[in-house]
Amino acid sequence: MTLRKTFATALRVLEQLSHDPRTLVMVLIVPSILLIILRYVYDGEQLVFDSIAPMILGIFPLIMMFIITSIATLRERTIGTLDRLMTFPLSKLDFIFGYAIAFALLALLQAVIASTVVLGLLGVTVLGGTLPVLISAVVAALLGTSLGLFMSAFATSEFQAVQFMPAFVFPQLLTCGLFIARDHMATVLQWFANVMPLTYSVDAMKQVTLHATWTSTLTKDLLIVIMYGAVVLILAGLTIRRQER
Amino acid sequence: MGMTHAVKVEEATVLFEDFKALDGVNLELPVGKIIGFIGPSGAGKTTLIRAVVGRQRLSRGAITVLGVPAGTAELRSRLSYMTQENSVYPDLTVRQNLRYFSTMFGVPRAKVADEVSRLLAVMTMQSQADQLVRSLSGGQKQRVSLAVALISEPELMVLDEPTVGLDPVLREQIWAIFRKLAANGTSIIITSHVMDEAERCDDLVLIRDGKVLAHGSPSGLCEQTGTKTVEQSFLQLVGAQA
Numbered sequence: 001m002t003l004r005k006t007f008a009t010a011l012r013v014l015e016q017l018s019h020d021p022r023t024l025v026m027v028l029i030v031p032s033i034l035l036i037i038l039r040y041v042y043d044g045e046q047l048v049f050d051s052i053a054p055m056i057l058g059i060f061p062l063i064m065m066f067i068i069t070s071i072a073t074l075r076e077r078t079i080g081t082l083d084r085l086m087t088f089p090l091s092k093l094d095f096i097f098g099y100a101i102a103f104a105l106l107a108l109l110q111a112v113i114a115s116t117v118v119l120g121l122l123g124v125t126v127l128g129g130t131l132p133v134l135i136s137a138v139v140a141a142l143l144g145t146s147l148g149l150f151m152s153a154f155a156t157s158e159f160q161a162v163q164f165m166p167a168f169v170f171p172q173l174l175t176c177g178l179f180i181a182r183d184h185m186a187t188v189l190q191w192f193a194n195v196m197p198l199t200y201s202v203d204a205m206k207q208v209t210l211h212a213t214w215t216s217t218l219t220k221d222l223l224i225v226i227m228y229g230a231v232v233l234i235l236a237g238l239t240i241r242r243q244e245r
Numbered sequence: 246m247g248m249t250h251a252v253k254v255e256e257a258t259v260l261f262e263d264f265k266a267l268d269g270v271n272l273e274l275p276v277g278k279i280i281g282f283i284g285p286s287g288a289g290k291t292t293l294i295r296a297v298v299g300r301q302r303l304s305r306g307a308i309t310v311l312g313v314p315a316g317t318a319e320l321r322s323r324l325s326y327m328t329q330e331n332s333v334y335p336d337l338t339v340r341q342n343l344r345y346f347s348t349m350f351g352v353p354r355a356k357v358a359d360e361v362s363r364l365l366a367v368m369t370m371q372s373q374a375d376q377l378v379r380s381l382s383g384g385q386k387q388r389v390s391l392a393v394a395l396i397s398e399p400e401l402m403v404l405d406e407p408t409v410g411l412d413p414v415l416r417e418q419i420w421a422i423f424r425k426l427a428a429n430g431t432s433i434i435i436t437s438h439v440m441d442e443a444e445r446c447d448d449l450v451l452i453r454d455g456k457v458l459a460h461g462s463p464s465g466l467c468e469q470t471g472t473k474t475v476e477q478s479f480l481q482l483v484g485a486q487a
Contacts, residue, residue: 004348004354005348005349008345008348008349009345009349011345012334012337012341012345015337015341016334016336016337019336019337019377020336079330079331079332079334079335080328080329080330080331080332081332081333081334083300083328083330083332084326084327084328084332084393085349086300087298087299087300087321087324087325087326088321088346088349088350089318089321089322089349089350089351090321090349094349242299242300242316243299243300243301243302243316244295244300244301244302245302
């Protein structure tokens with residue numbers, strides 16, 4: 001692995017996005033618009049909105065990065081660029097980490113905009129402060145990128161890639177504790193939630209919301225999400241083959 | 246260099262479940278020549294070149310490329326591969342594509358800009374340099390893809406249908422580039438299902454149903470079969486096989 005090739009890949013992915021303003025607007029602006037809508041869905045119930053808005057700040061980056069990474073990587077496979085790159089003198093890690101860096105930067109920008117809207121415009125209070133919110137959002141985005149890189153190997157069309165979102169992300173969304181406390185769910189679903197990474201991403205945001213200091217539970221939650229992302233990233237690397245059978 | 250062959254293929258067989266895409270292929274391809282893999286669609290040409298560049302694992306047999314086994318890491322900076330698809334990024338400009346691929350090929354940072362300028366000049370694409378690839382015509386996209394294969398002028402270029410969709414004038418220009426590269430010692434393998442392309446090659450490998458029907462120079466093949474064109478030779482060989 002060489003840093004120069006990794007950063008060249010990250011730059012290339014960002015250059016591609018810069019030529020696609022519609023996607024950029026969707027990624028950067030849509031989460032904030034949805035949060036504003038949600039605020040008025042809970043009009044008159046500010047406390048409820050205050051408790052769920054930070055959790056959603058941890059969910060959006062994961063979902064967005066999952067979708068765009070899985071489609072971007074699938075395109076690399078279908079237009080032949082990945083095929084060509086695999087004959088080049090580069091490490092598969094250059095390719096994978098290049099994507100991870102590019103989308104982490106995008107997620108950071110998305111999180112900055114969404115946090116500014118939620119914490120500033122909508123007046124939600126987060127005891128832990130803005131920095132832990134941004135860190136948690138970027139970690140969630142990296143997980144989404146890893147999952148997208150991995151899942152793209154199992155899709156043969158962009159249509160299929162998009163279907164992985166409801167199939168793979170929605171069950172986690174329903175059981176992560178956003179809609180109801182996890183200990184109120186059926187036992188089997190609690191087991192499921194305990195092994196799914198989105199649970200810990202949402203937990204991290206809860207910690208940031210409720211505690212003025214950086215707690216050990218926050219560290220544990222973030223480490224679990226990072227480790228999950230790293231394992232999936234390695235699995236994603238295994239799905240990219242130099243030689244096909 | 247002392248290398249006798251650019252590529253040596255021994256009993257290469259590729260099985261896709263029950264289908265034999267390559268069936269015991271044996272070949273010795275010379276250095277510094279333009280070699281055409283000619284045959285109908287589905288003959289096994291692409292599978293063979295993918296095995297040569299190390300992208301396709303053999304079910305049986307062995308391939309040696311530039312003196313080392315196909316797929317060896319060191320070959321990645323000694324050969325280039327142009328796939329049948331354009332294999333360039335449509336949402337980047339021509340210059341951005343060439344800069345990215347040059348960096349990934351290992352062109353030193355200080356020389357990337359010069360290499361990109363050289364490639365743009367070779368392909369006469371200076372005026373399209375800052376255009377997005379998706380806005381180019383099919384032939385122009387093909388030229389960008391070919392430019393990527395020319396990065397650093399590797400020892401072996403493996404090109405899958407490189408001149409499909411190009412107009413006759415451009416095709417002449419591309420063949421002039423191939424000739425110049427071969428004269429400087431570059432070995433070039435191209436695939437084609439168009440027989441008039443075959444006449445331009447130094448060496449031809451006629452392929453059908455995963456097997457090599459014949460291997461020789463265009464004139465040698467015509468002589469061997471008593472025909473006037475490579476197409477007639479091919480048809481005669483297919484008839485003899487049936």
